[in-house]
Amino acid sequence: MxxxxxxxxxxxxxxxxxxxxxxxxxxxxxxxxxxxxxxxxxxxxxxxxxxxxxxxxxxxxxxxxxxxxxxxxxxxxxxxxxxxxxxxxxxxxxxxxxxxxxxxxxxxxxxxxxxxxxxxxxxxxxxxxxxxxxxxxxxxxxxxxxxxxxxxxxxxxxxxxxxxxxxxxxxxxxxxxxxxxxxxxxxxxxxxxxxxxxxxxxxxxxxxxxxxxxxxxxxxxxxxxxxxxxxxxxxxxxxxxxxxxxxxxxxxxxxxxxxxxxxxxxxxxxVERDASVGETRDVSEVFDGTDSGVIGGALGDGGSVTAVPLYGFDGLVGREIQPDRRLGTELSDHAKRNGAGGIFHTDELPAYGVTDAEVEALREAVGAGGDDAVAIVAADTETADLAIEAVAERAATALEGVPEETRGANDDGTTRYLRPLPGAARMYPETDVPPVELDPSDVETPELLTEKVDRYQSELGLGSGLAEQVAYGRRMPLFERAVDAGIDATFAAGVLESTLTELRRDDVAVGNLTDDHLLEVMRLVEDGDLAKEGVEEVLSTVAADPTLSAEAAVEEAGLSGVSESDVRDAVSEVVDRNEEQVEAEGMGAFSALMGEAMGALRGKADGETVSDVLREEIQKRA
Structure with a gap:
């Protein structure tokens, strides 16, 4: 660029x-x-x-x-x-x-x-x-x-x-x-x-x-x-x-x-060419029996083809002024604004089914020579008349340079014509709403996001990356609520920034989860009624049926908390099944057996508890 x-x-x-x-x-x-x-x-x-x-x-x-x-x-x-x-x-x-x-x-x-x-x-x-x-x-x-x-x-x-x-x-x-x-x-x-x-x-x-x-x-x-x-x-x-x-x-x-x-x-x-814009006119007769689908379709429906000669404009209507946009595109924007599908112009013709002979006949009909261009519109008669007048007006402003106007942003960074710049004539008092006194004295100055990032690191112990993610994220107000409710800051940040991202990637309907849903689930973990490992499954269950409470989702997912003796029984079974590996590798078998133990408990127990029990059981057998 x-x-x-x-x-x-x-x-x-x-x-x-x-x-x-x-x-x-x-x-x-x-x-x-x-x-x-x-x-x-x-x-x-x-x-x-x-x-x-x-x-x-x-x-x-x-x-x-x-x-x-x-x-x-x-x-x-x-x-x-x-x-x-x-x-x-x-x-x-x-x-x-x-x-x-x-x-x-x-x-x-x-x-x-x-x-x-x-x-x-x-x-x-x-x-x-x-x-x-x-x-x-x-x-x-x-x-x-x-x-x-x-x-x-x-x-x-x-x-x-x-x-x-x-x-x-x-x-x-x-x-x-x-x-x-x-x-x-x-x-x-x-x-x-x-x-x-x-x-x-x-x-x-x-x-x-x-x-x-x-x-x-x-x-x-x-x-x-x-x-x-x-x-x-x-x-x-x-x-x-x-x-x-x-x-x-x-x-x-x-x-x-x-x-x-x-x-x-x-x-x-x-200006050097002493260019000018001619009078608009109906040139429908030029295209009798045309092979152009657009023009033929308009004429077949009882419409018209209108034209404006642009004297001295040859080669300039097709000049690029933004990537893939030309002066002709600007003229076309004005035609579209008035209901037409666009324009054809001689810098791009013959094309679109329009022949050399038709281009020559068109030039002759409007008195355009080799240094001139012609723009045409094919549409119903009323639209064609309105659109070609708008094209002529825009072409006339090209002689002056850059028109003041309102434009719309396109996805590729280019712009398109929308309308003239509005003026003061469009503003007048609203008589149905009384004036309101504004008192800024009771307004509390919010903490800046940059300040939040610093505070999340210094006071809440978050890493710099996670602190910035949370502060600038959409769920920042919920994070603040969670921390105020006594929920561990690192856990809350992980749920809101990492867990939800993973669920979204797995096509879980995260949009169904309200702030209250998320806060309820985090409170269950904080109160020891749900293992951290079960959070994803509970949130997935609630997302599938937002009418469920967090507690009901825990029951439906079969993730009600288990006692330490239940954890020990489950871990013992895993160690027994892998007795030979434990005897051969000792604590070297820990990682493989940890995954199996967590799978057996299906998120019903906290990973730290499972880890402690597994270490004990391996040490007993080793």
């Missing part, structure tokens, strides 16, 4: 980090925040959403573009879904627990809380909220974090409701699940102080560590999302949404810088 002189290019970047909070209830209702399977939905309902004007009578550009394609939105509702989530009842007051966690995060980020939190409505009509807007409230401002490349300011911390989870995109609409809608979420926005891809990643890692230090954030795929704002001196601010993994952030920044550099190079060449 090409690296750049970022100082010379004038790279400026900032982060927006969205993290779900692990609270008992949602932000504006008392429904649970647990994830549900769409198959558990008990009913569904549909909505159509349209943009509304701000208090100043303005329409947001992103909302207007979203509304160009009429979509039906279906929402899956559950036995826990309430009228607030369905937008049939006004929202309740801001959740108290979520406010307290947000203030803890503000403290860790050295931010100044606002005196009152005022809830605002943010216009969103992509269907991800039943109301057509997202509710958000400013909690704190003016913080700072440190990185190895210097300080990064933290401009604002907002508390807002999470959007609905997209389940399926289908022709004419989208299906969403309401289990996620309304889960409390913090949005953290940094200042544009980041000037290298490495610093962007380090800043995100630092903020992520601080968030997890509260012990009150959700973990797992989709619970934290990073948006990255990137620009270079002659380029434009681009917001990249939905970066899921921290490992991707530096690559995303590098590739966006590369994209803007290439777009600026294309602009220079277009």
């Amino acid at each position: 090409t690296d750049f002189d970022y100082d010379d290019l004038g790279l400026v970047a900032g982060l927006e980090i969205h993290q779900q909070l692990d609270t008992a209830t949602k932000l504006f209702c008392r429904c649970p925040t647990s994830e549900r399977d769409p198959g558990e939905a008990v009913r569904s309902f549909t909505r159509y959403l349209h943009p509304t004007r701000s208090e100043l009578g303005e329409l947001d550009d992103a909302a207007v573009e979203e509304s160009r394609v009429d979509r039906e939105f279906e929402y899956l509702a559950y036995d826990t879904t309430c009228l607030v989530e369905e937008d049939e009842e006004p929202p309740h007051r801001l959740d108290t627990e979520a406010r307290e966690v947000a203030l803890q995060i503000a403290d860790l980020l050295e931010m100044e809380p606002v005196g009152q939190a005022h809830v605002m409505r943010k216009l969103v009509i992509d269907g991800s909220n039943t109301s057509g807007f997202q509710r958000t409230a400013l909690v704190a401002q003016d913080g700072e974090i440190e990185t190895s490349e210097g300080a990064v300011g933290v401009e604002d911390l907002l508390l807002e409701e999470e959007s609905a989870q997209r389940v399926e995109k289908r022709a004419g609409g989208v299906t969403y699940s309401l289990d996620r809608l309304g889960v409390p979420l913090v949005e953290i926005g940094t200042s544009p102080d980041i000037d290298s891809p490495q610093q962007a990643r380090e800043a995100a890692e630092t903020i992520g560590m601080l968030l997890r230090s509260t012990g009150s954030v959700k973990r797992g795929l989709g619970t934290i999302r990073q948006d990255v704002n990137v620009s270079i001196a002659e380029g434009a601010r681009v917001e990249i949404k939905g970066v899921q993994a921290l490992d991707d952030i530096d690559d995303i920044v590098r590739r966006e810088v590369g994209r803007q550099v290439e777009l600026l190079s294309i602009r220079e060449e277009l």
